[in-house]
Amino acid sequence: MHLALVTGLLLTSAPALAEVEESGAMFDRSVISNDQSLQLTGTGVARYRIFFTVYAAGLYLPANTPAAAVLAADTPRRLEIEYFHTISADDIIRAATTKLQDQLSQAELARLTPKIEQFHALYEGVEAGDRYRMDYQPDLGTELSFNGESVGRVAGSDFAAAYFGIWLDPQDPLSQSLRDDLLANISD
Numbered sequence: 001m002h003l004a005l006v007t008g009l010l011l012t013s014a015p016a017l018a019e020v021e022e023s024g025a026m027f028d029r030s031v032i033s034n035d036q037s038l039q040l041t042g043t044g045v046a047r048y049r050i051f052f053t054v055y056a057a058g059l060y061l062p063a064n065t066p067a068a069a070v071l072a073a074d075t076p077r078r079l080e081i082e083y084f085h086t087i088s089a090d091d092i093i094r095a096a097t098t099k100l101q102d103q104l105s106q107a108e109l110a111r112l113t114p115k116i117e118q119f120h121a122l123y124e125g126v127e128a129g130d131r132y133r134m135d136y137q138p139d140l141g142t143e144l145s146f147n148g149e150s151v152g153r154v155a156g157s158d159f160a161a162a163y164f165g166i167w168l169d170p171q172d173p174l175s176q177s178l179r180d181d182l183l184a185n186i187s188d
Contacts, residue, residue, distance in 0.1 A: 020058070025082035025131075027058035034137045036076045039063050044181025046174065055083045057167065059182040067188050070168055073157035074138050077164060079182075082131045089123040096120070099166045099174050108162065115159040119144065122152040136160040 019026045022043035029040050038060035046054045060078040061070065069075050100116065101109060122144045126132070133145040141155035142163060166174050173179040 022056040022058065023053060023084070025056035025058075027056075027080060031060055031078060033060070033076060033078050033135045034140060036062065036137065038076060038078055039185075041065075041186050042182045042184035044175075044178040046178055053084055054087070055081050057081045057178065057182060059168075061186065065186055067170075067183060067186055070183065070186070071161040071164055073161070076135075076137050077160075078133060078135045079164060079167060080131060080133045082129070083126040084128055086125070086127050088125045092123050092126070093120045095174075096163075096166055100162060103165055103169050103172050104162060112159055112162055115154050115156060116163070119152075119154045119159070119163065134164070136164065 019028055020040060020043055021027075023045050025043075027040055027043050031038050031040075039062070041059050041061050043056060043058045045056050048054050058080045060080075062076060065075060070077070097116070097120070100112075104112065119142070123132075124146065131147055133148075135143045135145070136157075137143075138157065141153050142160045143153040144151050167182065168179055170179075
């Protein structure tokens with residue numbers, strides 16, 4: 001009887017160990033992206049005007065990735081975002097464009113604009129519970145998925161570094177607290 005109880009407790013708690021909860025959104029502790037094992041490095045939330053929680057995000061990187069290599073050309077990565085409210089594609093695109101304009105020089109922005117526009121054309125509006133996922137793999141580019149289904153890919157490590165930089169740029173991320181939370185479990 002005691003062994004059955006312990007076994008039952010282990011089996012019921014095993015799924016909890018495989019996922020991390022962030023404000024109701026669940027993130028796997030590890031994932032496979034194009035045959036590459038990636039580990040959850042942290043989760044966090046994006047807020048609008050401090051009180052309005054817009055989404056939860058989780059970042060995945062290869063094990064033992066140092067902070068300095070997060071946006072490097074040879075570093076595979078995944079960012080998953082689960083939304084808590086209805087947001088139009090135009091609003092998602094406007095927010096991304098505004099941050100990219102803040103972060104990039106005019107020359108970088110001009111050079112990357114065709115790729116940014118190609119990526120933005122993949123977006124559609126979201127409802128509460130919808131999830132976007134961006135997977136970057138060297139030599140393949142950045143794939144955008146909506147609710148688990150691939151909607152397209154944009155080539156280039158330069159594009160990936162700029163776009164993931166919206167959240168992960170060391171100087172001017174969308175939210176410093178979100179960036180810190182996403183990178184909570186990596187070394188400097």
